[in-house]
Amino acid sequence: MADFKVVGVIGAGQMGSGIAQLAAVSGSDVFLLDKDAGALHTAKASISNSIQRFVSKGQLSKEVGIKAVARVNYTSNLEDLRSADIVIEAIVESEDVKKKLFAELDKIVKASAILASNTSSISITRLATATKRPQQVIGMHFMNPPPVMKLVEIIRGADTSDETFNATKTLAERFGKTVVCSRDYSGFIVNRILMPMINEAFHALYTGVATKEDIDAGMKLGTNQPMGPLELADFIGLDVCLSILKVLHAGLGDSKYAPCPLLVQYVDAGRVGRKQGIGVYSYHKSAKQSAR
Ligand code: NAI
Numbered sequence: 001m002a003d004f005k006v007v008g009v010i011g012a013g014q015m016g017s018g019i020a021q022l023a024a025v026s027g028s029d030v031f032l033l034d035k036d037a038g039a040l041h042t043a044k045a046s047i048s049n050s051i052q053r054f055v056s057k058g059q060l061s062k063e064v065g066i067k068a069v070a071r072v073n074y075t076s077n078l079e080d081l082r083s084a085d086i087v088i089e090a091i092v093e094s095e096d097v098k099k100k101l102f103a104e105l106d107k108i109v110k111a112s113a114i115l116a117s118n119t120s121s122i123s124i125t126r127l128a129t130a131t132k133r134p135q136q137v138i139g140m141h142f143m144n145p146p147p148v149m150k151l152v153e154i155i156r157g158a159d160t161s162d163e164t165f166n167a168t169k170t171l172a173e174r175f176g177k178t179v180v181c182s183r184d185y186s187g188f189i190v191n192r193i194l195m196p197m198i199n200e201a202f203h204a205l206y207t208g209v210a211t212k213e214d215i216d217a218g219m220k221l222g223t224n225q226p227m228g229p230l231e232l233a234d235f236i237g238l239d240v241c242l243s244i245l246k247v248l249h250a251g252l253g254d255s256k257y258a259p260c261p262l263l264v265q266y267v268d269a270g271r272v273g274r275k276q277g278i279g280v281y282s283y284h285k286s287a288k289q290s291a292r
Contacts, residue, residue, distance in 0.1 A: 003085070004023075004028050004085045004086055004167075004171050004174075005028060005029060005085060006028060006029045006030075006031070006083050006084045006085055007020075007023040007028040007029070007030050007031075007084060007085065007086055007087075007088065008030075008031045008033065008080075008081035008084035008086070008087035008088070008109070009023065009030060009031070009032045009033070009087070009088050009089075009090060010033045010034070010081075010087060010088070010089045010090065010091055010101065010105075011033075011034060011089065011090035011091035011092075011118075012032050012033070012034035012036075012039045012040050012042070012043035012074070013034075013039060013043075013090065013091075013275075014144060014145065014237070014275060015090040015118055015142060015144060015146060016032060016034070016043070016088075016090035016091075016118075017032070017042075017043035017046050017047055018050075018142065018144075018145050018146030018147050019088050019090060019118065019142055019146050020032040020043070020047060020072055021047045021050055021051065021068070021072075021146070021147050022142075022146055022147055022175040022176075023088075023175070024047075024068040024069070024071040024072045025051070025054075025060065025064065025065075025068045025147075026174045026175055026176075027071075028071070029071050029073070030071055030072045030073065031073045031075055031080050031081050031084065032072055032073070032074055032075070033074075033075050033076060033077070033078065033080065033081065034074075034076065035076055036076075037076065040074040040075075040076070043074070044072075044074055047069065047072060048069050050147055051065045051068055051069055052065065054147070078104060078105065078108055079108060081105070081108060081109055082108055082109060082110065083110070084109055084110075084113055085112070085113055085114070086113060086114040086115075086116055086167075086168070086171065087105055087109055087113060087114075087115055087116065088116045088117075088118060088140055089101060089102070089105075089115070089116065089117045089118060089119075090118040092243075093119065093120055093121070093122065093239075093240055093243035093244065093247075094243070095122050095123075095126065095127070095247075098117060098119065098122060098127055099126070099127060099129075099130040100130070102115060102117075102127055102128075102130040102131050102137070103130040103131065105131075106130070106131035106132055106133060111133070112136075113136065114136050114137075114138060114164055114167060114168060115131060115133065115136060115137045115138075116137075116138050116139070116140040116168060117137075117138075117139055117140070118139075118140060118141055118142055119139060119141065120141065120187075120188075120191050120240065120243075120244045120247075121186050121187045121188070121191050121195075121243075121244040121247040121248060121251075122186075122247055123157075123184055123186065123251070124137060124138060124139040124155050124156070124157035124160070124184050125157040125158040125159070125184050127157070128157045128158075128159060128160075134157060134158075134159035134160070135159050135160060135161040135164060136160075136161070136164050137157055137159075137160060137164075138154065138155065138156060138157065138160050138164050138165065138168050139153070139154060139155025139156075139157070139182075139184070139188070140152060140154060140155075140168055140171075140172065141153040141154070141155065141188060141190070142177075143190070144235065144236060150176075150177060150178050151177060151178055151179075151180065151190070152172040152175070152177040152178070152179050152180075153179075153180050153181075153182050153188050153189055153190055154168055154169060154172065154179050154180070154181050154182070155181075155182050155183070155184050155188050156181070156183070156184060157184050158184065165181075185251070185252070186247050186248050186250075186251025186252050187244065187247065187248045187251070187252075191244050191248070192248065195241060195244050195245055195248060195257070196248075196256065196257065197229055198229045198230075198232065198233045198236075198241055199241075199245055199257070199259060199260050199263065200229075201215050201216075201219070201228070201229035201230050201233070202230070202233075202260035202262050202263045203260045203262075205230065205262060205280075206260055206261065206262040212230050212280055212281070215228060215229070215230055216228020216229065216230050216231050230280040230281075231280070231281065233263075233273065233279070233280065234273035234274045234279035234280050234281055234283075235273065235274055236273070237272055237273045237274075237275055238263060238266050238267050238271065238272045238273045238279050238280075239267050239272040239273075241263065242259050242263055242264060242267045245257055245258070245259040245263070246259060266279060266280070
């Protein structure tokens with residue numbers, strides 16, 4: 001079984017940077033790749049700050065923290081992933097773009113390497129068809145933020161081998177995560193249940209049932225969730241939520257998954273959430289305020 005000496009991560013956004021951090025802290029050499037140099041720059045600062053926070057809270061020794069920061073290499077060149085034992089993809093939630101990347105990766109990385117996707121909802125079986133190694137393609141779905149959240153959902157495609165599943169599960173456990181296993185249907189377990197709730201919160205706002213603040217407070221205090229659904233949508237990214245709902249709608253064929261027009265309009269307006277500074281709420285000022 002692979003010992004994952006070298007881990008490649010593609011996409012240095014909120015998820016990829018967190019996954020790279022987990023891999024480095026667990027002892028792997030990491031190549032974090034993004035096509036955007038600015039994203040790599042931001043990821044470098046974010047990984048270093050996050051590791052520093054774990055050290056100052058006493059959750060990580062200073063020595064391990066320093067070594068982990070030094071283990072992450074930043075690149076825009078796919079060839080640098082040649083030596084990876086596993087590549088975990090965390091780029092934009094688009095089947096076409098992911099397939100294109102998987103086809104390229106398949107030609108570059110060594111024959112024994114596992115190709116994992118952090119996709120929130122896209123079929124692993126279909127991503128695997130872009131490669132000549134479908135038995136080594138698997139879904140490894142981290143929760144946001146990866147260094148903090150305890151769950152990894154593992155999704156087996158139609159052809160994923162037991163060896164690939166077992167090795168991926170071992171890696172997730174090395175990262176300190178608890179694994180749940182989902183069959184390969186749109187949205188898997190977590191987003192199949194979470195996204196309809198977020199979409200319904202948008203419908204409640206759209207149809208004027210209540211203010212955004214009351215919708216979030218109602219769900220936080222009424223159902224004991226740490227964040228309200230609209231606040232959580234801003235945290236995940238409204239663009240990511242919209243993409244997942246489209247996949248659920250197309251894949252499961254039920255109109256209940258059709259994205260709320262208000263969510264579509266926010267994304268059209270570029271209000272994609274916390275990462276943009278504005279979504280349902282505005283994050284530009286110190287206090288969280290209404291974006292309207
Ligand atoms: P993000 O927008 O923060 O980051 C995506 C990064 O990928 C960007 O830096 C972009 O430059 C890069 N990228 C896009 N296409 C690329 C390509 N062809 N080659 C190299 N780099 C490329 O997105 P985020 O939120 O990190 O999501 C990434 C993936 O993780 C998506 O599939 C999403 O569905 C999934 N995911 C997201 C969660 C969330 O809460 N945001 C939770 C779990 C999974």
